[in-house]
Amino acid sequence: MRICLLLMRTPSSDEDAERMLGILRGAKAQGTEIAVYLLGDGVLCARKGQTGYVGLNLGNAPEKTTVSASARDLRARGISEGDLEPGVEIIEDLEGVFIEDVMERAERVFTW
Amino acid sequence: MPKLVIEISHSPFGHENAYAALFAAMAWVSMGNEAVVLLRGEGVHVGRKGQVDPFKNIGLPPTEKQVTEVLEMEGRVIADRRALQMRGIRAEDLIQGVEVLDSGEISEIMIKEGERFLTF
Amino acid sequence: MVESSKKKTVAMMLFSAPFGSQYADHLCRVAERALDKGYAVEIFLYSDAVHAQMTEQNPKLFFPVGEAVKRLIEKGAVIKSCEICSIARGYIKGELKDGKKDYSSTKVINGVNFCSIYGFVDLLSRADKVLSFGGS
Numbered sequence: 001m002r003i004c005l006l007l008m009r010t011p012s013s014d015e016d017a018e019r020m021l022g023i024l025r026g027a028k029a030q031g032t033e034i035a036v037y038l039l040g041d042g043v044l045c046a047r048k049g050q051t052g053y054v055g056l057n058l059g060n061a062p063e064k065t066t067v068s069a070s071a072r073d074l075r076a077r078g079i080s081e082g083d084l085e086p087g088v089e090i091i092e093d094l095e096g097v098f099i100e101d102v103m104e105r106a107e108r109v110f111t112w
Numbered sequence: 113m114p115k116l117v118i119e120i121s122h123s124p125f126g127h128e129n130a131y132a133a134l135f136a137a138m139a140w141v142s143m144g145n146e147a148v149v150l151l152r153g154e155g156v157h158v159g160r161k162g163q164v165d166p167f168k169n170i171g172l173p174p175t176e177k178q179v180t181e182v183l184e185m186e187g188r189v190i191a192d193r194r195a196l197q198m199r200g201i202r203a204e205d206l207i208q209g210v211e212v213l214d215s216g217e218i219s220e221i222m223i224k225e226g227e228r229f230l231t232f
Numbered sequence: 233m234v235e236s237s238k239k240k241t242v243a244m245m246l247f248s249a250p251f252g253s254q255y256a257d258h259l260c261r262v263a264e265r266a267l268d269k270g271y272a273v274e275i276f277l278y279s280d281a282v283h284a285q286m287t288e289q290n291p292k293l294f295f296p297v298g299e300a301v302k303r304l305i306e307k308g309a310v311i312k313s314c315e316i317c318s319i320a321r322g323y324i325k326g327e328l329k330d331g332k333k334d335y336s337s338t339k340v341i342n343g344v345n346f347c348s349i350y351g352f353v354d355l356l357s358r359a360d361k362v363l364s365f366g367g368s
Contacts, residue, residue: 003223008258009368015195018215019121019152020368026219040254095258096265102361103240103271108226109361112368114357121368128279129367132247136278139349145357228362230245 002033004102006111007042014053020112024061032062035106037098038069038088042112043077046088056085070094115146117226120155124175125166130158133232134178141185148225149182150218151191151210156201159191159210176207183209192218241272243359245352246281248366250297255366256284260300262363263309273309274359276352277344281366282317285344298341305343312355315346 003023011017027034036056038046045056046069058065068089074080081090091097102109118137122129133149141147151159163176179189190211196202203212213221222229244263250256263273277284289298305311315333319326324337324346335346347354356362 001223006363008255008365015153015198016121018194019119022215023219023222026216026223030223032223039258093265095261096269099242099262099266099271100269102363103242103266103269106361108223108229109363110222110226110229110231111364112231116356119368129247132279133367135349136352139353140356143350143353143357145353228356228359230362230364231368232247 001030001108002035002106003027004035004037004098004106004109006037006039006098006109007045008040009112010041010044011053017053017057021057021060023110024058024065028060028062033064034062034066035101036065036067037094038067038073039094039098040070040073043069043073043079046084047079048083048085058085068094068097113144113146114227115148115225116140116228116230117148117150117222119150119152119229119231120158121153122232123154123157125170125172129232130155130175131173131178133230134158134175134182136230137182137187138178138185141182141187146225147182147187148221149187149189150221151189151195152218153195156191156195156199159189159206160201161205161207179207179210183207190218190221239270239272240360241274241358242266242361242363243355244273244275244363244365245278246275246284246365247278249280249283250289251291251294253366254295256281256297257295259365260295260297260304263304264300264307267304267307267309273304274355275304275309275311276355277311277313277317278352279314279317282313282321282323285311285313285318285323285340287339287341301341301344305341311344312347312351313340313344314352315348318346
């Protein structure tokens with residue numbers, strides 16, 4: 001199964017992080033593919049050096065997990081590629097890539 | 113049968129979210145569809161019983177009645193166990209029929225049943 | 233451009249008002265790209281999101297949601313607004329006139345339609361995929 005997550009904000013607590021990202025653990029157990037798309041404030045999740053509930057905590061994620069961030073939103077927020085966790089793909093047309101993934105490949109989509 | 117998972121993370125009354133979510137859930141199940149309402153974070157207060165005439169007291173509709181109607185129409189209403197514990201809400205405080213599940217179990221339901229997912 | 237003998241439909245719910253957050257911006261951008269790629273788009277404006285339907289929006293410094301909504305309609309998006317939310321916020325009266333609901337208003341962008349919660353349920357049940365913006 002392929003799941004798309006669209007994050008448009010950051011978690012505000014560890015409880016909130018569990019809501020938004022707990023699905024990564026559930027998906028890992030089932031061998032699912034996850035595509036995480038970061039839009040708007042969601043791009044802040046991908047900054048490196050964050051601790052606790054802040055950040056994506058991809059240690060819980062399935063092996064086949066990809067993370068993509070909106071280039072436009074990164075630029076607006078003064079975040080460069082070097083500021084991001086390794087492996088985050090920066091995409092100019094994140095909205096277009098996201099919607100095609102959702103419509104053509106994903107079986108589930110969750111947005112926050 | 114089409115399935116819908118609705119997540120509520122706001123307590124009733126302070127925000128419209130809980131009411132709006134339950135209104136959608138009621139309409140969905142009334143059409144013979146399957147719905148799962150997840151109560152997470154502050155949304156677990158939606159599962160508590162004992163509201164006293166909210167319309168008379170604060171001019172807002174009773175979400176407890178909405179939850180009861182969703183359950184009567186065979187929708188599921190599930191509260192997050194850890195969120196309940198953090199807020200000191202016990203099983204006996206809940207509206208009859210509200211289930212309690214762990215976060216992991218809730219994630220499994222989201223993956224299995226979440227053909228359509230709305231968050232409020 | 234996606235080629236398909238049957239257009240796939242994405243249903244989107246907006247739950248937040250424009251300008252106070254970026255959710256309306258995100259929805260408009262995703263919806264526009266979906267239309268560009270050949271998908272059918274149906275949008276439901278719920279709760280404070282009905283403010284996205286207001287005519288005469290004039291944001292000097294913000295993403296122009298009103299213009300985006302008009303463009304979505306021109307490109308074929310179906311936009312339905314919650315009837316009771318719109319009545320509550322003064323956009324329409326929704327009274328019966330000659331046996332039909334009167335949704336006439338000078339305050340609503342041309343092309344935005346109104347429906348009850350059952351209209352939203354119908355939209356959700358027909359869609360291939362459902363996206364939720366705001367509310368969380």
